Amino acid sequence: MSQKEFSEALLNAEHPVPEDMVDPKGRPAGKRFNVYRNNVVSSLSDALAEAYPVVQKLVGEKFFQAMAGVFVRQHPPQSPILFRFAPEFPDFLAAFPPVAKLAYLPDVARLEQARTRSYHAADANPIDGAALATLSPEQMTSAHLVLHPSLQIISSAFPILAIWQKNIDSPEIDIPPNGQDVLIARPHSQIELHQLPAGAAVFLGSLASGKSLGETIEACANIPGFDLTENLGGLFEAQLLIKITTEG
DSSP states (O other), rough: HHHHHHHHHHHTSOOOTTTTTOTTTSSSSSSHHHHHHHHHHHHHHHHHHOOOOHHHHOOOOOHHHHHHHHHHHHHHHHSOOGGOOTHHHHHHHHHHHGGGGTTTTTHHHHHHHHHHHHHHHHOOOOOTHHHHSSHHHHHOOOOOEEEEETEEEEHHHHHOOHHHHHHHHHHHHHOSSSSSEEEEEOOSSSOOEEETTTTTTHHHHHHHOOHHHHHHHHHHTTTTTOOHHHHHHHHTTOOOOEEOOOOO
């Protein structure tokens, strides 16, 4: 029996128990295998619930467990590192008919997934905002601002940060009608989530992709409401800048 055959049988309840599965006494081990199969799916479903607590709350625990079972069988783990499990889950939700009416659900899952990535990102020490003030205008234009490795940005047509906050720890907040751009980062020990102002998602995304500050400013020039001073100040206030490099 190959590893592939074992894996397929393990995650597919309709797949027959491999013929050469025997217990220590050489007897067929079909019942033991079925117990193990159920335990594996249950454990992976529990891991999924732990990674996506708000998604579970929004659909209900019983429904989530049933849905997780479908997902786990379609998308078995590709890595032994558990926090890397289920990268396909938001896209799975977007294509899963029973939750089609909850159009915001995939983006809530993307936000929760971003929190996990941020939590496990490398540590880095932020630098003081005064470092930018020492640059000449020419240096500032060509400067590359290196952002904290934990920084994640999720943009959604739905108010996903408010939905997440209301369901995780702030039931009193109101859900706005508009979409939200969300910054997720862990500059120190705690993960922080913030709604971004106009243009900030493009601004930070451009810097994160390696564009210079001059190129980034140009990319944001026509965004209504974009304020360069506010965005630079927010970058330093959130302690997300770890390095500035200049040419020459």
